Every structure is written in C-alpha cells, then in structure tokens.
Amino acid sequence: MNAYDAIVIGGGSVGLPTAVFLAQEKLKVLVIDKHPSCGQGQNKAAIGGVRATHSDPAKIKLCLESLDIYSNWADTFGDDIGWKMGGYCFPVFREAEESMLKGILPIQKEFGLNIDWVDADTIREVIPGINENGLIGGTYSPEDGQVCSLQVTYAMVRIGKSLGCDFKFNEKVTSITHDKGKVCGVQTDKGHYAAPIVVNAAGAFARQLGEALGLDIPVNPDSHEAGISAPVKDFLAPLVVDLRPGPDGRSSNFYFGQNHEGAFIFCYTPSTLFAGTDRRCTSEFAPSIAQRLIDLIPRLKNLLVRRLWRGLYPMTPDGSPIVSAVREFPGLYLAVGMCGQGFMLGPGVGRNLASLIVHGKPIIDADILAQLSFYRDFHAAAEEALK
Template sequence: MRRHVYDVIILGSGSVGTPAAMAMAGQGLKVLVIDPAASPGQGSNKAAIGGIRATHSDPAKIRLCMRSLEIFATWEPIHGEDIGWLQGGYMFVAYTPREERLLKDLLVTQKSYGLNIDWYDRDDLLEIVPDLNPDGLIGGTFSPEDGSASPLLSIHAFWREAQRLGAAFRFREQPLSIHVSGGRVTGVRTDKGEYAAPVVVNAAGAWARPVAQMAGCDVPVIPDLHEAAITEPVARFLGPMVVDIRPAPGSANFYFYQQKSGQVLFCITPDPPIWGSDRSETSTFLPLVAPRLLDLMPRLAPLRVRRTWRGMYPMTPDGSPIVGWAPEVEGLLYAVGMCGQGFMLGPGVGELLARMVAGGLTPADEAVLRALTPERTFAGQEALK
C-alpha cells in the first residue's frame, strides 16, 4: 500500500477534530482527518443541542470558550454562511439559597476574566424571561453574550473551510493502529491505507480510550449517556438558554432554549450517571424531564415533542477536558474528554492545538495546558459543569 505523508493526522472529524483541522491548515500544516463515519460530525456532535457559553467556573474553559464564542459570533459576517448563531445568552436560575450562593460565588471568577455576566434579583430576571415560574424565585445570573448555533450547520461550515485551506478528509475509513517507533508516533494504519505523520491527534470523543490504546496508551475517558428532545417550531418567546441546577430525583440539573428556527430543545443530566454506549432513546426521559420543565415554565405545556435522542458525553474523572501531549508516546496529542461541551469548546481548542503543533503558544495557552494536562491527578470537580 502507498504510504502518504502528512504533518498531522487527526482521528475524529467531530466538534474538536474538524475545527482543529481548519486551524492547523490555516497555519500551513499538511493535515489529514480520518473518521469511520460517512461525513463530519456523525458521532457526539450530531447529538449536541447547540449551546455555547464562556460562563464556566473553570478558568481554562472560560479562556477556550471566549475564543469559541468569537468564532461562532463572527462566522456569518466573515464567511457569509448562516450557522444558526443566536446570541440569546445564558440564564442560571436560583430558587433556593444553595443556588444563590453558588452562582454569586462564581461571579468573582467569571468577572475576573472579563465575562459579561451579572446577578439579577427576581423582578429583574423576570423582565428578561417573563415566563419563568415566579413562585419561590430568588434571582439568577444572566450572560447576554453567550448563545447557540446549529451543530450540523457549524460542523459542515468548519469542514468546508478546512478543505478550502487544504486539509484532507477520509471518511468511511477505520483506524486500526497508531504506529510507534522508538517511543514516538510515526503514523496511522487504517483498513484502507498507511499514513505517515510525526503528530497524531486523538480527537475521537467518546471513542478516545480505544483510540489511545492503539498507541499502547490509556486515557481516562468513559461515555456517559444523556438524552435530549426537540419540539415543534413556534413563534419566538424565549431568549436565553435557561439552566436549573437544582438536583431532583433522577436528575442533577436540566436546561432548555429556543433555537433560531423556533424549536425548543431540552436536555437533562441524569443522576446517577448512565455509563455506556447504548444510544437508543428511552421511555423514561420525557416523564423525568417534563415535570421539571413545566414547573419552571408552565407556558411550555402545549408544545408537542417532535423527537428524542440520546448522545454520549465523553467524561473524565474530574469533569474537565484532557488537552496535551501523551506522556507515554512522543507526538500523540490528546484533545479528549470534553464532558458534553465539545461543541462550545471545539473552535477554541482547535486553535490551541494548532499553536501546539505549529509553535507560538502564549502565556494564556500555557496556563490552559497546565490545567488540562493528561498528567494531572484528576482530583475534585468543576463547580458548574
């Protein structure tokens, strides 16, 4: 078989791999992306509901998502493509003193990075979202510069731009092994060919662990199943993504928003987590989430649900991504464990990966990489996942 030579091979054409290919090709690197699926974004990306925020509690994710937001928000003016971007903001509501304390405490970190987010008391919050249940509402935080976009439209826009810049994509091709010689990566073998490169990026999402094992390595990423749904389209009545972090039987939190095209999307975080890879939708999801939705916003009651689906969150032990060079093998670069936030992290992570490979890391990059290193102890949990 003919052996093709590249500067970088990316395994995975999803929320991270595709924008990484775009950023690397933009740096002049010769890039190949390999994916077993028929087109980009057919793994966890197509299960994403499209929320994009920089208002995290972890400084590394704040920095990465600030850049992602810039890319999403300016895509149509720069490239002339509608990716469904809607700057509706994010709202975290507080109905108990627990949520009030948590959200107010997080404002200190969030504001220190220049994020446009504030606490709003009950009446001010209801001015923004009048349909919230006012009974027991204390207030909440609102970040107007956050928003949403279509994962499908976005991933295809990034794919087309990556191709325009020179990146090559090979679909319906199964990676079989990552070649390692003398302690460093030399390329990838698939069911259709051999490809040489000094750098291989593991951007395989929920499949990151078996891909790492192809190089004789291991990375602590395990899929966690989450279910979502979409309603019929209706006239716009809701601006921001609304997030309720109150725990309830069977769920840790839930969130919903109205797309630019009018549909309402909603998702729940199961508690306890549901580990595995069975992406079949269930009969338990709607009975679990519906009471929470209608309690928080009774106006949603008449909406008809069009469909439900289930996706995989690639989880790490501490709930934060793993981005950095594998300690066991030189040239293997991890961009995995996005914990269900790969869509919003992807463009920012992609540019960081390009700087790691091409050179030019900034002091802010170094701080992000120290926080997300594969060699960390994985202690603790992010306060606002």
C-alpha cells in the same frame, strides 16, 4: 500520496475545528472518521449551547475563544451556522444554588466573562412566563449563545477543504503508529497514513486508541437524552439552566433554549448516570422533562415534541477536558474528555492546539492551558462546578 503534516482522528466537535486551524497554519491535514460523514458522533447530539460560564479558568478562556469564533463565523467564512447570542441564564430558587453561583462569579469575572447576579425582576424579563414561585434571582451572561451543531460541521468541512484538508470518512483508525516512540502516522481498516503529528480527537472512544500505546486516557462515556420541539413564536432569548434536582428524582438539573428557528431544544442530567455507550433507550426522559419544562414555564404546555435522542458525554474524572501533548510519544496530542461541553469548547480547543503544535505555545496563557494536561492528578484537581 498518504503523507501529511498532521492527522486528526475524529471529525467531530473538536477534530473539525482543530483541522481547520491547523490548515490555516498551512499544514497539510488529513481528518479520518469512522462514520459516513462529519459530526455523526456526539457532535450531532449536542443541543448547541455555547457558554463561557464555567468555574475552571481554562474552560472559561477556551469557551470565550469559541464564542469569538462562532459569533464571527458568518462574517469571516460566510456560512449561516445558526448563531444566536441570547445569553445563558441560571434562575435560582434556593440558597444552595445562590451561594454556589455567587461563589464562582469572582473567578468568572477575573477570567473575562461578562456575567452578573441579577434580581428576580430581571429574570422575569429574560425568561418571560417563568414560574415566579420562590424565585430569588439568578445569573445572566448575555454574550453566551447557541449554534446549530449540524450546520457548523458542514461549514467546517467546507472551509477545511478550501484550505487543502483531506477527509476520509467510513474509515476507522485501528492504531497510532510510531517509530521508537516518535509518532509516524495511523493505521486504519483501509490503509496506513504517515504524519509526524497525530491528534486524538476521538471523543467517547479516545481511550481505546491509547490502549495499544500503553496510555491510560481517563475518558469514560455516559449517556444523556435530549429532545427538540416543533418551532413556535420566538419568545425566549437565553439558554436556561435550572440546577435544582427534579421532583421525581430522575434528573439532577435541566437545561433548554429556543433555537434560531424557534424550536425548543432541551436536555437533563440523569440523577443516576447511564454509564457506557448504549444509546438505544429514549423513553426514560420525556415524561420527566416535559413536567419540568411546564413547571418552570407553564406556557410551554402545548409544545409539540418532534424528536428525542441519546448521546454520550465523554467524561473525565474531574469534569474538565484533556488538551495536551503526550510526553511518551512526541508528535501525539490529546484533545479529548470534553464531557458535556465539547461543542462549546471545540473551536477554542482547536485554535489553541493548532498554535501549540505549530508555534510551541497556545493563544491563551500557557499556564492556564496546562491545567488541562494529561499528566494532572485527576482526583486532586478541583471539580468543574458546572460540568
């Protein structure tokens, strides 16, 4: 009863789609999560932005796959997951951001992203009511979008169950077991489960699972705040990213959008990162982000903020994820270190990892996925520009 073809550790942004795609390949899959239900790790902290707008080719390709999966979800599986194809817009006010964004356009286009530099008039149309003071132009990628991170996890569990996946919640994996190096299952605080394939998709806590095996998985979490408003009349299609540092020195950039229900959902990158897993404080960010939102779009001044929260970015040194087989332990795979983009990467990572496991090759070019190897030099690799 406790034997499976594959075990996925973590029922979050990456683990759930990985399980669904493995089950679609007819594997008998078990998903284990320490929380009482799915998506209760960092998945539910995500504001739901899904963009292929990156500088790293592997991330561009995987997120294009995710966009394909999310945008077709309702037609394929029938669930409303809050998909909104409003695009992503990076308005630009300074030469520094202009040259950085223009500098990565060739690679974004080469790898298939529909994106362009647009003038200030177009930005005004795309972001109605934007403060035009100093506005130069910006980039716009109309096929990026948003999804509700809560709705999609429940949809994935439903599909997973219909494909024969088992789910164990409230159960913590304490170690990955092996027989002379060959993976043979996992030990939890409640029992042992056997499988020749184990996927570590434990997010911000992936590193701990490597330690007992002597693997140094370079994933270090830091914490980020976000908030959501009461719904207002729909007027903003894209998710907006302002790359300028905030005037009060607290944030390096900020991003926001209006979701499918009309609520504004927003977030920033703190200038000084909050390293570690402590998510208790949510008072640092509100006054600062409120000012930034109103400065950029003055008509947002009467928004009623409903809720603030903190969550973790599972960071790697170069800002790109690790999607990789582990050579020292045949049967063990890593799908970790998603940084601030695990929700948008999840379905693309899941589909490619399932193909790698079952067919020995990913769906995207194997050389491109290899850039996310566990064995790359994390300090020599080019850093993701839009992490």
